[in-house]
Amino acid sequence: MPGAIDYSRITIVPDFDTAEWWMGTKQHKYLVRQCKSCGHKWFPPFPACSKCTSMDLTWFETAGKGVIHSYVVVTQPILSAFIETVPYVVALIELDDCHEADGALVRVAGVLLDDEEAVAMGLPVEVVFEETKEPNIVIPRWKICGTAENTWKFTE
Amino acid sequence: MGNLTDKYCVVGVGETPHMRPSNRTTLSMACEAVKKAMANAGLEPRDIDGMTSYQAGDSTTSNHVATSLGIRLNYSLDIFGGGSSTEALIAHAVGLLEGGYCKTIVIFRSMNGRSGRRMGGQAPSGPVPPTQAAGDQQFYMHWGWTTPAQWFGMSAMRYLRDTGATTKTFAEVAVAHRYHASLNPKAIMRAPITIEDHQRSRWVSKPLRLLDCCLETDVSAALIITSRERAFDLKQPPVFIMGGTARTMAPSPSWNYSRPEIHYVAGNYGRNRLFGMAGISQKDVDIISCYDAFTFTTTIQLEAYGFCGKGEAKDFVKGGRLQIDHELPSNLSGGHLSEGYTHGISMVIENVRQLRHRADDACPRWAEGIHTYDRKAGCRQVKKARIAACLGWGTEATSSSAILRGIIG
Numbered sequence: 001m002p003g004a005i006d007y008s009r010i011t012i013v014p015d016f017d018t019a020e021w022w023m024g025t026k027q028h029k030y031l032v033r034q035c036k037s038c039g040h041k042w043f044p045p046f047p048a049c050s051k052c053t054s055m056d057l058t059w060f061e062t063a064g065k066g067v068i069h070s071y072v073v074v075t076q077p078i079l080s081a082f083i084e085t086v087p088y089v090v091a092l093i094e095l096d097d098c099h100e101a102d103g104a105l106v107r108v109a110g111v112l113l114d115d116e117e118a119v120a121m122g123l124p125v126e127v128v129f130e131e132t133k134e135p136n137i138v139i140p141r142w143k144i145c146g147t148a149e150n151t152w153k154f155t156e
Numbered sequence: 157m158g159n160l161t162d163k164y165c166v167v168g169v170g171e172t173p174h175m176r177p178s179n180r181t182t183l184s185m186a187c188e189a190v191k192k193a194m195a196n197a198g199l200e201p202r203d204i205d206g207m208t209s210y211q212a213g214d215s216t217t218s219n220h221v222a223t224s225l226g227i228r229l230n231y232s233l234d235i236f237g238g239g240s241s242t243e244a245l246i247a248h249a250v251g252l253l254e255g256g257y258c259k260t261i262v263i264f265r266s267m268n269g270r271s272g273r274r275m276g277g278q279a280p281s282g283p284v285p286p287t288q289a290a291g292d293q294q295f296y297m298h299w300g301w302t303t304p305a306q307w308f309g310m311s312a313m314r315y316l317r318d319t320g321a322t323t324k325t326f327a328e329v330a331v332a333h334r335y336h337a338s339l340n341p342k343a344i345m346r347a348p349i350t351i352e353d354h355q356r357s358r359w360v361s362k363p364l365r366l367l368d369c370c371l372e373t374d375v376s377a378a379l380i381i382t383s384r385e386r387a388f389d390l391k392q393p394p395v396f397i398m399g400g401t402a403r404t405m406a407p408s409p410s411w412n413y414s415r416p417e418i419h420y421v422a423g424n425y426g427r428n429r430l431f432g433m434a435g436i437s438q439k440d441v442d443i444i445s446c447y448d449a450f451t452f453t454t455t456i457q458l459e460a461y462g463f464c465g466k467g468e469a470k471d472f473v474k475g476g477r478l479q480i481d482h483e484l485p486s487n488l489s490g491g492h493l494s495e496g497y498t499h500g501i502s503m504v505i506e507n508v509r510q511l512r513h514r515a516d517d518a519c520p521r522w523a524e525g526i527h528t529y530d531r532k533a534g535c536r537q538v539k540k541a542r543i544a545a546c547l548g549w550g551t552e553a554t555s556s557s558a559i560l561r562g563i564i565g
Contacts, residue, residue: 005298005300007298009287010287010289010297010298011287011288011289012289012294012298013288013289013290013294014294015290015291015294018294022294042411042414043295043411043414044292044294044295044411046411069314069418070310070311070313070314070317070418071310071313072301072306072309072310072312072313072361072362072363073309073359073361073362074300074301074306074361074362075358075359075360075361075362076305076359076360076361077300078302078303078306079287079297079300079302080287081287081300082300085300088300090299090300090301090306090310092310092314092413092418100414104414104415104416106414107411107413107414109295109296109299109301109310109413110299111299111300111301116362121313121314121317139298152317154313154316154362154363156323156363
């Protein structure tokens with residue numbers, strides 16, 4: 001398992017577009033933006049619908065499950081918060097229940113709780129909400145929650 | 157660009173040494189680069205009336221540079237941006253000149269990219285204070301996904317799966333660009349490398365190794381653009397601007413990582429416009445500059461701009477085809493991987509020098525202005541370099557490009 005992330009070294013600054021998203025993580029909800037006019041969904045929560053330009057928006061609560069679409073293994077920490085964490089996997093996750101207006105699955109990213117040895121594209125993952133010492137912030141992470149056929153793993 | 161093709165030219169180029177660290181201000185370096193570009197063109201401060209630059213909150217401004225050098229501007233603009241900026245500002249300069257806003261324009265980039273603010277870092281080098289994750293970074297930083305190597309690694313990984321390329325594909329790019337740097341006295345990293353050297357280098361962000369990554373560099377570089385009429389009165393053979401695109405967007409406007417294929421980039425969208433404006437095809441291009449922040453970015457640009465098909469770069473780059481005296485010499489100065497990282501401008505400058513047939517190489521007879529084309533002796537001038545494609549980009553969602561033409565060769 002990767003080492004701890006020192007969240008005291010990162011100050012999240014919620015803003016007009018994102019404050020509700022961070023409220024969501026505190027309630028252990030993984031939210032994506034949804035357009036009230038056309039139903040399009042997207043992430044991160046940019047303030048306008050790229051399909052119809054509507055700014056009349058709502059939130060869609062995902063089940064927090066998806067499939068690893070790609071990943072990167074970070075071996076060199078850049079931010080001080082991640083010095084103890086390396087090596088760790090950042091996964092790009094295609095959500096199961098959440099697609100854009102044209103049918104493409106919405107993708108999110110996050111740090112896996114699993115090690116590099118366990119990761120492969122195609123594996124199912126689910127969100128885990130990590131409490132931090134910072135009382136106002138809860139960080140979503142992800143963990144592998146099953147097996148799959150036709151996975152792909154980087155080998156060298 | 158249509159009727160603007162060949163109407164405007166790059167007439168002067170200049171840069172500071174590539175340094176790490178510079179122990180200088182970005183203003184001091186920019187003044188040196190602009191002075192050298194003016195001297196290169198045979199222009200005086202009074203001849204310059206437009207200046208633009210780009211930066212990422214890490215540089216000086218056009219007005220500071222112009223004031224320092226006694227240049228009176230009719231137009232200046234400093235934009236925010238990285239690797240898709242040089243070509244964007246070239247296209248912008250063509251518009252300004254055509255509109256009569258000014259007569260001669262300097263474009264510069266100045267950065268202490270090693271000793272000052274480093275890419276992906278939040279502060280100058282040294283002890284790092286608690287990091288503020290604001291704006292977009294709220295959705296990268298707390299995942300430890302903060303640097304270009306970590307972002308591009310994500311696309312590179314999926315690319316390997318989807319195309320069957322291997323990291324040896326990336327190695328071919330590193331080897332070719334380093335070979336060119338070995339012929340460039342200005343380059344920071346000049347020792348030639350092999351595929352095996354690449355494969356042995358340490359991981360930075362798997363699947364990217366150290367030799368897949370560009371060099372953090374302190375440097376300033378500048379180029380000057382004016383009309384063809386004025387260009388013919390100046391010191392250097394003119395280099396014509398045939399066409400350009402500025403900040404074209406990826407086909408799907410969603411988050412970079414929600415596009416159907418995350419390695420399908422903005423160049424895919426810009427290429428028809430680029431070649432259409434210039435009135436040429438990929439086959440007419442003699443040399444390219446390819447934004448090599450990473451080896452991988454070169455690989456996918458070759459595909460995006462149609463030099464090979466999607467997923468075909470793994471065969472296209474094999475056997476040194478990106479090297480001088482082969483099919484498509486790329487980044488003849490060594491590029492960002494080996495010469496130094498300048499956010500794109502130095503590769504354009506190298507193309508200008510190649511098209512003038514004045515690559516400032518280590519060729520033993522270059523002092524007399526003669527190229528031997530003997531690579532072992534250090535000559536890096538391409539024999540028949542007439543058309544250059546400059547492929548710039550910033551993120552996977554934006555791209556700018558330009559095609560330049562020389563009159564020699």
